[in-house]
Amino acid sequence: MRRATVLAVAVPTLMLLSPAVADQRADAQSLRDQIAQLFIFGPGQDPLFLGGSGDPNNPEALRAHGSHYIPAASAANATVISFLVGSISGNVSNVPLSATSSGATFRFEGGTPVRTSESPGPIFGERAQTLGRGRLVLGAHMSGMHFSTLRGVDLQNIHLSFTHANVDFAGCDSTFAGDCSLMGVPLLENDVIELDLALDLDIRVATLFLTYGVTDRVDVGVVLPIVSTSLRAQSQAQVFPFGGTTATHFFGGTATNPQLSATRLVQGDARGLGDVAVRVKANVRQTGRALFSVLGDARFATGSEDDLLGSGTFAVRGLAIFSAQAGGFAPHVNVGYLYRRSELQNDALLATAGFDQIIAPWAAIAVDVVSELQVGQEGLRVPDAVIIEAPFRRTIRPALIPNTRDDIVNGSIGAKLSAAPGLTVVVNSLWPLNRGGLRANVVWTAGVEYGF
Numbered sequence: 001m002r003r004a005t006v007l008a009v010a011v012p013t014l015m016l017l018s019p020a021v022a023d024q025r026a027d028a029q030s031l032r033d034q035i036a037q038l039f040i041f042g043p044g045q046d047p048l049f050l051g052g053s054g055d056p057n058n059p060e061a062l063r064a065h066g067s068h069y070i071p072a073a074s075a076a077n078a079t080v081i082s083f084l085v086g087s088i089s090g091n092v093s094n095v096p097l098s099a100t101s102s103g104a105t106f107r108f109e110g111g112t113p114v115r116t117s118e119s120p121g122p123i124f125g126e127r128a129q130t131l132g133r134g135r136l137v138l139g140a141h142m143s144g145m146h147f148s149t150l151r152g153v154d155l156q157n158i159h160l161s162f163t164h165a166n167v168d169f170a171g172c173d174s175t176f177a178g179d180c181s182l183m184g185v186p187l188l189e190n191d192v193i194e195l196d197l198a199l200d201l202d203i204r205v206a207t208l209f210l211t212y213g214v215t216d217r218v219d220v221g222v223v224l225p226i227v228s229t230s231l232r233a234q235s236q237a238q239v240f241p242f243g244g245t246t247a248t249h250f251f252g253g254t255a256t257n258p259q260l261s262a263t264r265l266v267q268g269d270a271r272g273l274g275d276v277a278v279r280v281k282a283n284v285r286q287t288g289r290a291l292f293s294v295l296g297d298a299r300f301a302t303g304s305e306d307d308l309l310g311s312g313t314f315a316v317r318g319l320a321i322f323s324a325q326a327g328g329f330a331p332h333v334n335v336g337y338l339y340r341r342s343e344l345q346n347d348a349l350l351a352t353a354g355f356d357q358i359i360a361p362w363a364a365i366a367v368d369v370v371s372e373l374q375v376g377q378e379g380l381r382v383p384d385a386v387i388i389e390a391p392f393r394r395t396i397r398p399a400l401i402p403n404t405r406d407d408i409v410n411g412s413i414g415a416k417l418s419a420a421p422g423l424t425v426v427v428n429s430l431w432p433l434n435r436g437g438l439r440a441n442v443v444w445t446a447g448v449e450y451g452f
Contacts, residue, residue: 030306031231034266038197038235041251041262046070048162048193048237052250052259062255065248069193071165087150087380087406087438088201088229088308097207097223097277097297099126119330119356120416123428123445125368126352127332128291128323130283131213131451141207141426141447145440147199152435153401158197160399163386164189164249184390190242191249192396200232203308205274207447217283223297225274227309235264270307275299281321289326295319295336313342319350328358338372346406347375354412362418369433372408380406406437414445424449 029037039047047070054066099122121127131137148155166183184190204227211221239249239260250258279297286292297317303310319336334352354368383398414428430443 029268030304031229031268031270031308032306034231034268035233037266038233038264039195041237041264050239050249050251052252052254053248058255062248065188068165068167068249069162088147097124097209097279099123119325119328119358120364120418120424121330121366122332122354122356122368123366123414123416123426124352124370124412124430125332125354125366126281126293126295126319126321126323126334127330127356128283128286128293128321129325130217130219130281130293131211133213133216135213135451137209137211137449137451139207139209139426139447139449141209141445143205143207143443143445145203145443147201147203147438148441149435150438151401151404151406155199155201158199158399158401160195160197161396162193162195162398163388163396164191179390182389183386184388187243187391188241188248190388190391192240192242193237193249194240195235195237198234202230204228211279219279219281221279221281223277223279225276225303226271227274227303228269228271229308230269231308232267233265237262237264270304270309272304272307272309274303275310275315276302290324291322293321293323295321311340311342311345313340313345315340317350328364329355330357331355344380346378348408349373349375356416364416366412366414366416366428368412370410370412370430374405374407374436378403378406404436407434408437408439409433410443419448422450422452424451 036047040049042049042051045051046067049070050066050068052066053068054063056063121129150158163183166181166189167186168181179185206226206228207223208226209221209223211219213219237251239247239251239258241247241249241260246255247258247260248255250260251262252259277297277299279295281293281295283291283293295318299311299315299317301310301312301314303312305312316339317336319334321332321334323330323332332352332354334350336350338348338350340347349372351371351373352368354366356364356366358364381403382401386396386398388394388396409432411431411433412428413431414426417425417427419425426445426447426449428445430445432439432441
């Protein structure tokens, strides 16, 4: 009766807690908008609009040049913003969830509980054991990460190049030598805007979870993440005229005294409910010390994608779980598939292998290699290179971020410490073993779990 009461009270309490702590940002710009602002260098302007060239006091021929980088900015900017936001949102929603079963697990034989595990279980991997009928695990974890690289590129040094629109207008051939349909004719089409971004992005995720043993072989659970995202960023843009003594493209000033550089600083914070997950695990077969189970979980797009609190898309994960128990040593292997209902975020093949080992009556270590391998061609792609044909052929790359697979491989090492009967303290660190996607140098986790 006591357990049923706890279960009945805990779930609605957790559901009510999350929205109550969420920041109300209705009148503020979203963090996604803040990233977009890094490409805007004047109030009320379009991305990369040149306020100096487009000054209404300038002659009409010069004013027209104010908007010549907007087409390139619109394409590249939208792609870069989508790429950054998609990468950030995907990582927020993919913060590893705690294992569904923790601590001692049991089954009932003739009404008598029989222990089915010696070790306290993995931290982020899954073991095949289920909790046992009527057992309950409550937990709260805090994870933190400071993102440092995007596909191996330093987030403090992202370099972008924006090229001039290819302008082909009536009477061009009579005014300029050459074929004006070619990029680079007239000569001013060779002007390039170089832009450097420095992004400082921190995320904290407080994860509240509950798992309940419906039967000896079936567990159900719910996970509620509370996400805090902090963004500090700066952009520095510079116009590089290709030739001539009079500037045509400039951010401010005049053609004879042009401002060829501009800087933008943005910052913002957001906090609220992330993507809620529900989970079911079923034990299919047990032979001696070896077990096989299946797990399914669904993550709902409850977190704000615009404020970088969630993925903005529904996702489903299915796992096959193999594990064994040999005294205090418990290896496990998980393989599965992650489906995302998204055009930008790819599905993934999932594979995790590791073990937990008792090292003292009150302590165990847990080690895992956790991988997420992209399925299909990457949905998030950097714009293609631009070829300028005149006065000589050259290639401008819009970004130095490579179009590579966003495979994620992490190493995890942590410990579970018994603080009191039923109460476990968890500490863990997650380290990148490759540089696909948006990555932190380390993801730390600390928390408590209570089972009864």
